[in-house]
Amino acid sequence: EAGVAQSPRYKIIEKRQSVAFWCNPISGHATLYWYQQILGQGPKLLIQFQNNGVVDDSQLPKDRFSAERLKGVDSTLKIQPAKLEDSAVYLCASSRRGGSYEQYFGPGTRLTVT
Amino acid sequence: AQSVAQPEDQVNVAEGNPLTVKCTYSVSGNPYLFWYVQYPNRGLQFLLKYITGDNLVKGSYGFEAEFNKSQTSFHLKKPSALVSDSALYFCAVRDGVNAGKSTFGDGTTLTVKP
Numbered sequence: 206e207a208g209v210a211q212s213p214r215y216k217i218i219e220k221r222q223s224v225a226f227w228c229n230p231i232s233g234h235a236t237l238y239w240y241q242q243i244l245g246q247g248p249k250l251l252i253q254f255q256n257n258g259v260v261d262d263s264q265l266p267k268d269r270f271s272a273e274r275l276k277g278v279d280s281t282l283k284i285q286p287a288k289l290e291d292s293a294v295y296l297c298a299s300s301r302r303g304g305s306y307e308q309y310f311g312p313g314t315r316l317t318v319t
Numbered sequence: 320a321q322s323v324a325q326p327e328d329q330v331n332v333a334e335g336n337p338l339t340v341k342c343t344y345s346v347s348g349n350p351y352l353f354w355y356v357q358y359p360n361r362g363l364q365f366l367l368k369y370i371t372g373d374n375l376v377k378g379s380y381g382f383e384a385e386f387n388k389s390q391t392s393f394h395l396k397k398p399s400a401l402v403s404d405s406a407l408y409f410c411a412v413r414d415g416v417n418a419g420k421s422t423f424g425d426g427t428t429l430t431v432k433p
Contacts, residue, residue, distance in 0.1 A: 252421065
């Protein structure tokens with residue numbers, strides 16, 4: 206089965222610019238996650254979707270970050286405007302519905318904000 | 320709020336010796352516990368999980384983990400380490416009540432020396 210796809214793999218932007226990341230989960234996985242992983246730290250959950258509804262976005266900086274999952278399949282995460290502290294790897298993961306299921310991660314997008 | 324602690328940033332063992340990577344957690348309700356591994360230049364991969372039942376769970380590549388409810392711990396173990404086990408290991412907890420929100424630890428770097 207195909208894994209979680211993400212694009213782009215790398216992105217360099219200047220502060221105050223905008224950027225968007227795309228994720229296509231494993232077919233049939235109802236739950237999709239976006240994580241931010243800063244160097245030396247564990248992944249931090251930004252937003253969790255179940256189908257096309259938001260389950261948790263308590264750690265999403267909503268003044269600059271937005272995410273959507275139209276039609277309950279692929280998803281986009283946007284940052285506008287970017288700050289220096291947004292430099293990180295952005296991971297997308299998917300899983301079957303329910304907390305007992307493991308997550309499958311994409312390769313991530315490494316964002317550098319200069 | 321739920322949390323995960325991995326008290327050791329780095330664990331060093333000799334090849335052939337047993338290894339332990341420690342994890343403690345805090346969560347309301349019954350926990351779902353996971354270990355993931357991240358090899359250099361590769362994405363996060365699922366290793367094993369505890370959902371219910373036997374406190375000793377077995378996973379990929381000969382790894383196992385022991386759930387201890389009284390000590391709120393879920394330590395990762397392997398009887399005989401391989402150089403190829405060298406990687407970054409993350410413990411994660413999911414809340415079985417709140418739609419399975421995930422929290423990751425900050426990771427432990429395991430180095431196995433020949």
